[in-house]
Amino acid sequence: MEHPPLVALVGNPNAGKSALFNALTGARQKVGNYPGVTVERHSGRLALADGRPVELIDLPGAYSLDPSSPDERVTRDVVTGKSGLERLPDALIVVVDAANLDNHLRFTLQLIALGLPVVVALNMIDLAERDGLTLDAAVLERELGVPVIPTVAVRRRGLEDLREALARAVVPVTGVVPLRPSDGSVQDDIVTLQRRARRIATAATVAETSGRRWMHLLDAVALHPIGGPLLLATILFVMFQAVFTWAKIPADAIDAGFAGLQGLVAAHLPDGFLRSLLADGLIAGVGAVVVFLPQILILFLFILVLESSGYMVRAAFQMDRLMATVGLSGRAFIPLLSSFACAVPGIMATRTIEDEKDRLTTILIAPLMTCSARWPVYTLIIGAMIPDTQVLPFVRLQGLVMFGLLLIGIAGAYVAALVLRRTVTKGASSGFMMEMPKYQVPRLGDIALGLWQRALVFLKRAGTTIAATTMVLWLLLSFPKPPVGSGISPVDYSIAGRIGHGIEQVVKPIGFNRDIALALLPAMAAREVAVSAIGTVYAIDDSDGKGTDRITDQIRGRWSLPTALAFLMWFVFAPQCISTIAVTRRETNGWKWPLFMVGYLFAAAYVMAGITFWLATFAGL
Amino acid sequence: MRRTVIDNQSHCAYTGLVLSKLNLETLPRHHAATVDAIDWTRLSPPEARRLRELGFDEGVPVEVLHRARLGGGPIACRIGRMTVALRRAVAAAIQVTIPLPAE
Numbered sequence: 273m274e275h276p277p278l279v280a281l282v283g284n285p286n287a288g289k290s291a292l293f294n295a296l297t298g299a300r301q302k303v304g305n306y307p308g309v310t311v312e313r314h315s316g317r318l319a320l321a322d323g324r325p326v327e328l329i330d331l332p333g334a335y336s337l338d339p340s341s342p343d344e345r346v347t348r349d350v351v352t353g354k355s356g357l358e359r360l361p362d363a364l365i366v367v368v369d370a371a372n373l374d375n376h377l378r379f380t381l382q383l384i385a386l387g388l389p390v391v392v393a394l395n396m397i398d399l400a401e402r403d404g405l406t407l408d409a410a411v412l413e414r415e416l417g418v419p420v421i422p423t424v425a426v427r428r429r430g431l432e433d434l435r436e437a438l439a440r441a442v443v444p445v446t447g448v449v450p451l452r453p454s455d456g457s458v459q460d461d462i463v464t465l466q467r468r469a470r471r472i473a474t475a476a477t478v479a480e481t482s483g484r485r486w487m488h489l490l491d492a493v494a495l496h497p498i499g500g501p502l503l504l505a506t507i508l509f510v511m512f513q514a515v516f517t518w519a520k521i522p523a524d525a526i527d528a529g530f531a532g533l534q535g536l537v538a539a540h541l542p543d544g545f546l547r548s549l550l551a552d553g554l555i556a557g558v559g560a561v562v563v564f565l566p567q568i569l570i571l572f573l574f575i576l577v578l579e580s581s582g583y584m585v586r587a588a589f590q591m592d593r594l595m596a597t598v599g600l601s602g603r604a605f606i607p608l609l610s611s612f613a614c615a616v617p618g619i620m621a622t623r624t625i626e627d628e629k630d631r632l633t634t635i636l637i638a639p640l641m642t643c644s645a646r647w648p649v650y651t652l653i654i655g656a657m658i659p660d661t662q663v664l665p666f667v668r669l670q671g672l673v674m675f676g677l678l679l680i681g682i683a684g685a686y687v688a689a690l691v692l693r694r695t696v697t698k699g700a701s702s703g704f705m706m707e708m709p710k711y712q713v714p715r716l717g718d719i720a721l722g723l724w725q726r727a728l729v730f731l732k733r734a735g736t737t738i739a740a741t742t743m744v745l746w747l748l749l750s751f752p753k754p755p756v757g758s759g760i761s762p763v764d765y766s767i768a769g770r771i772g773h774g775i776e777q778v779v780k781p782i783g784f785n786r787d788i789a790l791a792l793l794p795a796m797a798a799r800e801v802a803v804s805a806i807g808t809v810y811a812i813d814d815s816d817g818k819g820t821d822r823i824t825d826q827i828r829g830r831w832s833l834p835t836a837l838a839f840l841m842w843f844v845f846a847p848q849c850i851s852t853i854a855v856t857r858r859e860t861n862g863w864k865w866p867l868f869m870v871g872y873l874f875a876a877a878y879v880m881a882g883i884t885f886w887l888a889t890f891a892g893l
Numbered sequence: 894m895r896r897t898v899i900d901n902q903s904h905c906a907y908t909g910l911v912l913s914k915l916n917l918e919t920l921p922r923h924h925a926a927t928v929d930a931i932d933w934t935r936l937s938p939p940e941a942r943r944l945r946e947l948g949f950d951e952g953v954p955v956e957v958l959h960r961a962r963l964g965g966g967p968i969a970c971r972i973g974r975m976t977v978a979l980r981r982a983v984a985a986a987i988q989v990t991i992p993l994p995a996e
Contacts, residue, residue: 335946340939374973375948462945491976495959495969589978593966602967626939703940703983704967707947708976
């Protein structure tokens with residue numbers, strides 16, 4: 273098959289590479305993974321000025337061809353053509369931040385030296401001009417010996433010129449085998465390159481006044497020794513508040529939609545196996561999970577805005593001191609914050625952490641952040657078992673318990689990191705050295721695209737993993753049927769009931785009953801399945817028709833408070849998520865660390881749930 | 894300009910300015926300075942490389958912008974046209990010079 277020419281976007285972090293990629297390819301892009309490494313591969317189609325199509329890939333940002341993190345390694349391997357992950361690009365678009373030439377030109381010089389056709393995109397030229405910087409692209413072109421196109425990716429400026437320059441750079445194959453570029457191992461010393469870069473930057477700078485007063489003003493607050501932490505705490509508070517309040521209306525709408533669907537099925541199908549499977553199994557199970565889509569999207573909205581505005585690194589700056597006390601760095605804060613939405617993207621975000629031990633520790637504690645899959649479980653149990661009394665002005669007991677569980681997770685992560693860094697991930701404390709990107713107003717389209725991609729991943733999961741688990745559980749719970757008139761509960765008689773009975777023996781000492789034992793197994797697929805699992809258990813158990821008690825009433829009737837508290841504590845720690853285990857295996861290249869993670873988290877969950885149960889029992893709750 | 898305690902003062906023979914030898918950790922905020930020397934032996938190889946990649950080099954202008962909370966939080970400094978966050982131990986390995994007007 274004839275491949276279109278391959279063009280790679282390369283550049284320093286914060287050069288506006290992804291914005292340029294979005295501007296050039298629009299929404300016609302594919303997000304995949306490079307095999308063997310979990311670095312996301314973004315690719316899309318682009319038409320050159322002469323109409324030829326090319327495939328454009330967006331490579332991870334890097335400072336040099338001397339990689340210090342897994343994603344920088346992918347960049348090096350692709351542009352030097354020795355990756356095996358990708359064919360050698362036919363041309364490179366090197367993206368540089370016009371306001372940061374002395375630094376970005378060094379990497380540009382390294383890339384030009386590789387010998388591939390290069391077009392330089394002098395990006396964010398508008399911000400540079402606003403900063404009082406006047407640049408001469410012609411001088412830059414002469415000094416570098418490659419075409420230089422001024423662009424403003426977010427305003428779609430300079431894209432036509434870029435397409436034209438690229439059309440000239442991507443030469444049609446003439447039958448001559450192109451020379452393989454050098455492998456980048458024989459490089460000029462970094463200092464020499466840096467000095468040359470600075471000389472070129474100075475030559476290309478026509479005028480320079482010190483600008484960016486507004487940015488310094490923002491940093492005066494964000495990086496202030498007292499104001500900064502306060503600002504961060506406020507942002508986090510607003511974020512979690514928004515997740516619970518803004519999501520209510522869309523979540524209720526989704527809930528109503530699924531209830532309507534269930535009603536529709538009930539009305540149009542005859543009573544029996546198929547109706548029960550669809551209504552009680554599939555629709556109820558998937559619906560119980562999809563309800564949380566608004567919350568997840570709101571959380572991701574905050575994270576995407578914090579990231580693209582440039583604030584996230586300031587937050588990392590403020591958190592560094594605290595993280596250093598457990599042997600981590602402020603850099604770990606970013607993946608850990610993402611883990612509040614979902615540990616999977618959180619763990620994938622650790623690939624920007626350079627130090628291997630740091631990265632491993634962050635991966636191992638990421639599942640302790642209260643991910644959105646726990647909220648359905650917490651909401652259900654708290655709603656059923658904790659009275660909604662006012663304990664303080666504006667503070668209700670239910671909210672307080674929810675917040676307490678969140679804090680226990682963070683405290684657990686803190687202790688775990690402390691212990692891990694002194695035992696299995698022992699090593700010199702790594703440093704914290706990060707470039708702070710310029711503040712910028714996030715572009716609506718880029719945020720929307722990011723949210724769309726997250727929503728798609730979530731819905732795909734709900735439609736496959738969660739739907740399948742719920743259906744299998746429903747089947748295992750429904751068969752075999754007890755003999756008519758035997759008086760045996762249909763759940764106890766079913767295959768699942770017998771498996772649950774076995775699990776119950778193990779979890780009895782920590783106060784768990786049969787229903788919980790039954791829910792724990794399918795919840796391995798995804799935590800939120802516990803909710804639909806308990807719902808299914810009671811729906812089937814109740815099929816002899818005493819009434820259609822709501823699931824909360826069922827729990828209230830069958831569970832004691834110590835049992836409920838122990839169950840909540842279990843979910844703070846238990847590593848019940850196949851996706852997290854799978855992504856950990858991929859990220860750590862083997863089964864050793866995911867197995868360790870599962871082991872230590874289950875042990876912690878068992879011990880903590882047991883302590884909770886017995887303390888609550890002795891306290892007479 | 895606020896008076897600051899400065900160690901290691903010496904007069905420059907040609908300009909008569911007081912040059913003070915400081916490192917980036919002790920450099921007072923908002924004083925334009927230049928990197929004098931970097932003690933690479935105090936840094937791990939990856940730290941040293943990243944520091945070079947971020948543009949730290951002899952003769953480059955630097956300025957301390959912010960310090961995180963008291964008690965050893967990181968430092969934010971301007972180097973070239975970038976803002977970079979560093980830990981104090983790394984900052985201490987970067988010797989800087991600030992020209993001060995003669996008394």
